[in-house]
Amino acid sequence: MDTPKVILERFGSLVRESGSEDERQAAQFLTSLLDEWGVPYQVHRPNLYLSVPRPAKLKLVHPVEKEIRAKNPAFSVITGDDWRDGELVYIPTGFKKKWDNQKDSSFDLASGSLTGKIVLTEGFPRPARIRELNELGIIGAIFIHPGKNIHESICTPIWGAPDLDTYENVPKLPVLMINRGDGQELIDQIARDKVEVQFQTHLDQGWFSCPLIDIFIEGTEDKDKYVLLHGHMDSWHQGLGDNATGNAAMIEMARVFHQNRDLLKRSLRIAIWPGHSTGRYAGSTWFADTFGLDLDENCIAQVNCDSPGCRWATSYHEMSWMSEVNEFCQTTIKEAIGEESIGHRPPRAGDYSFHNIGLTAFYMLSSSIPEEVLQEKGYYPVGGCGSNIEWHTEEDLIHIIDYEILQRDLQVYTASLYRIVNATLHPFQFINTVDEFIKTLQTYQNAAGKHFSFELAFREAYDLRSSLVDFYDRIASLQDRGVLDPAVQQANDVLRELSRTLVPINFTRRGKFWHDPAVDIPPLPDIAPATTLPQLDEGSHRYQVTLTHLTRGQNRLAWTLHKAKRIVRA
Numbered sequence: 001m002d003t004p005k006v007i008l009e010r011f012g013s014l015v016r017e018s019g020s021e022d023e024r025q026a027a028q029f030l031t032s033l034l035d036e037w038g039v040p041y042q043v044h045r046p047n048l049y050l051s052v053p054r055p056a057k058l059k060l061v062h063p064v065e066k067e068i069r070a071k072n073p074a075f076s077v078i079t080g081d082d083w084r085d086g087e088l089v090y091i092p093t094g095f096k097k098k099w100d101n102q103k104d105s106s107f108d109l110a111s112g113s114l115t116g117k118i119v120l121t122e123g124f125p126r127p128a129r130i131r132e133l134n135e136l137g138i139i140g141a142i143f144i145h146p147g148k149n150i151h152e153s154i155c156t157p158i159w160g161a162p163d164l165d166t167y168e169n170v171p172k173l174p175v176l177m178i179n180r181g182d183g184q185e186l187i188d189q190i191a192r193d194k195v196e197v198q199f200q201t202h203l204d205q206g207w208f209s210c211p212l213i214d215i216f217i218e219g220t221e222d223k224d225k226y227v228l229l230h231g232h233m234d235s236w237h238q239g240l241g242d243n244a245t246g247n248a249a250m251i252e253m254a255r256v257f258h259q260n261r262d263l264l265k266r267s268l269r270i271a272i273w274p275g276h277s278t279g280r281y282a283g284s285t286w287f288a289d290t291f292g293l294d295l296d297e298n299c300i301a302q303v304n305c306d307s308p309g310c311r312w313a314t315s316y317h318e319m320s321w322m323s324e325v326n327e328f329c330q331t332t333i334k335e336a337i338g339e340e341s342i343g344h345r346p347p348r349a350g351d352y353s354f355h356n357i358g359l360t361a362f363y364m365l366s367s368s369i370p371e372e373v374l375q376e377k378g379y380y381p382v383g384g385c386g387s388n389i390e391w392h393t394e395e396d397l398i399h400i401i402d403y404e405i406l407q408r409d410l411q412v413y414t415a416s417l418y419r420i421v422n423a424t425l426h427p428f429q430f431i432n433t434v435d436e437f438i439k440t441l442q443t444y445q446n447a448a449g450k451h452f453s454f455e456l457a458f459r460e461a462y463d464l465r466s467s468l469v470d471f472y473d474r475i476a477s478l479q480d481r482g483v484l485d486p487a488v489q490q491a492n493d494v495l496r497e498l499s500r501t502l503v504p505i506n507f508t509r510r511g512k513f514w515h516d517p518a519v520d521i522p523p524l525p526d527i528a529p530a531t532t533l534p535q536l537d538e539g540s541h542r543y544q545v546t547l548t549h550l551t552r553g554q555n556r557l558a559w560t561l562h563k564a565k566r567i568v569r570a
Contacts, residue, residue: 001403003033003255004248004309004410011235011244012398018050018234018274018282019208026233027211030251030272034215039258044212046290048275048282049161051075053152054202056176058142061085062196063189068182070142072201073125074278075156076175084174085198086139089117090190095146096123098381114138118197120186122146125175127157128519134172140199142176144183146380151392152236153177154278157517160285160353169517174201210234210274212283217257219264219421222483224298225492226267227421228359229253229413230284230351231305232276236392241385241400245309247272249410256414265483266300266421273351280518284353292357292513296500300426301325301360304350305413308366309406310386311399315370316341316412318387320350321362322503323436328427329362329416336415337408346507348521349383355507356514358500360428362416366409424479424488426495430564431472433502434465437561440523444530451533452547457554460561464568471568497567505560526553 010029014022027043034041051074058070091114115137122144123129133141145151155175158166176199178186189195213233216226231246238244250270257268275282288295304320321329321343333341343362346352350364369379369387385391388400420427438461445454475491482488509525510516522528529546536543 001407003252004406007248007251008244008401012238012240015237016233016235017052018210018278023234024211027213030213033251037255039215039254041213041215044214045209046212046286047207048210048279050208050275050279052204052278057200058176059198061198063193068178070176070178071150072176074154075171076201077171077173078203079174079201083198083200084139086116086118088120088190088195088197089114090120090187093121093123096381124153125155127155130155130171140174142178145177145179147389148179149393150177150179154280156280157519159280159515159518160282212274213272215254215270217261217268219266220262221265223267225300226269226298227300227417228269228302229305229417230271232273232351234274234277236277237394237396239396240398241310241388241396242307242391245401245406246305249308250305253414264421268417268421276351281351281353284351285515288353296357299359302354303362304364306350306365307384307386308409309401310388311402312369312373313367313386313405315368318368319343320346320364322360323432324360324428324430325362326432327429332416332419333412336411348518356504356510356512358503360499367405424483426492428495430498431465431468434461437461444527448530448533452530452550454554456558460558464561464565467565467568494567498564501560501564505557524557526556
């Protein structure tokens with residue numbers, strides 16, 4: 001663990017804010033290690049669209065005068081030195097019990113019009129909530145965080161740099177965040193009296209040149225094909241658990257895999273992103289845009305490395321991976337470290353900027369604190385640091401790191417990467433994926449009831465499943481051949497093409513090479529509105545519009561499944 005310790009000690013003295021001198025120093029430090037070892041790499045310098053928070057100001061002006069500590073999230077509307085003031089209105093929504101449950105409670109507007117008011121509510125300023133608040137005519141929103149910390153955040157729905165279809169979707173109001181104690185004090189005052197506040201939001205927003213490290217460790221046989229390992233370099237504050245540990249792990253893996261490159265049949269590409277925190281995954285989005293055709297042609301899978309090696313994070317029951325790699329991930333973790341693991345559908349987060357290209361994906365956050373320990377400590381859900389609540393705060397420091405846990409997480413990643421680059425056949429079991437589709441279809445059919453039939457999609461799904469069973473039976477005999485065997489290469493071409501076809505239908509709404517917004521995307525999103533049919537008045541305009549949407553969505557889904565069947569049978 002010598003290399004990870006050297007990196008983490010160095011990063012402890014840097015605030016790796018994207019576009020900053022500290023970020024440049026961090027990149028130079030990592031590349032100096034790569035130079036020392038002779039690991040091949042490039043440093044790209046993309047211009048990324050970022051919003052970097054600066055200190056916000058919040059004052060209680062009635063019934064008493066008081067300054068309240070506050071932060072503004074990235075991409076809040078900027079007031080600058082102009083004070084905005086108004087009456088504070090409390091709209092309760094409560095706090096989430098699970099971080100990856102991205103569906104937010106709607107605001108209860110029974111209290112009447114909020115025009116010209118400032119809303120106080122609980123939780124994090126997620127894009128879906130900001131979008132709803134944008135429509136209420138309010139002059140600002142203040143979010144109460146669930147503990148004593150105020151967690152840095154970002155509130156734009158735009159994934160990466162905006163394009164002509166998305167640039168107008170930026171938040172339309174100033175947003176602030178406060179801690180739970182101050183929030184409860186304001187709630188109590190509102191219950192007793194009219195409360196007035198004033199605030200300022202300050203952010204540096206624009207296009208920033210940032211370093212992006214791109215490492216390529218060439219395999220010995222099928223050299224053009226590679227697995228993409230990636231994670232972000234930028235941080236909120238020192239960010240030792242999120243994501244200095246990930247950087248230390250990736251650089252250590254670059255050293256080990258390069259040193260043992262003669263054992264790799266295919267290649268390993270390692271990308272270390274800027275712009276994760278203040279650009280909504282701007283670095284990985286730029287990479288997907290710039291190398292999209294190459295990723296489409298040559299990338300086997302993408303593997304994210306974020307927040308490994310954090311204290312008390314001994315559980316592997318909150319992992320993320322797609323259905324087709326479920327057995328691969330569980331088997332690898334069990335054999336690498338002896339732990340059972342559970343994988344969940346990847347949320348719309350974590351530099352997963354490659355869904356629209358159609359890359360199979362596994363891992364995002366790494367090990368996490370077991371549920372019983374979280375309850376003992378009274379911890380609320382957060383989105384990193386192995387579930388430690390120092391995540392996205394000034395307290396994400398060296399004490400977050402546990403080197404024994406980092407060693408275990410490194411074993412998981414290293415074993416997973418070694419196995420997939422060397423597997424004769426890509427370890428993708430798309431029967432699992434189709435089974436997931438059938439289960440999702442049944443959920444939507446149960447919700448739609450008599451209002452809509454998914455018979456067409458069911459038929460295509462079952463036909464594809466039957467074809468996949470035949471396909472896997474046919475290729476089973478290839479496992480003992482070399483990766484350059486023509487039959488093996490043909491089978492792997494089919495497996496990658498299935499990824500390109502089935503991943504987008506399950507995780508995207510926009511087309512290939514575009515990027516969906518950073519909001520919850522349900523399984524098979526084109527037909528997800530089926531769940532709303534029972535709440536609609538039969539025959540109403542909204543009801544008819546929903547039926548039309550479902551017809552078109554089912555057509556896209558059925559066509560995609562039919563296309564996948566042709567790929568398998570070719």
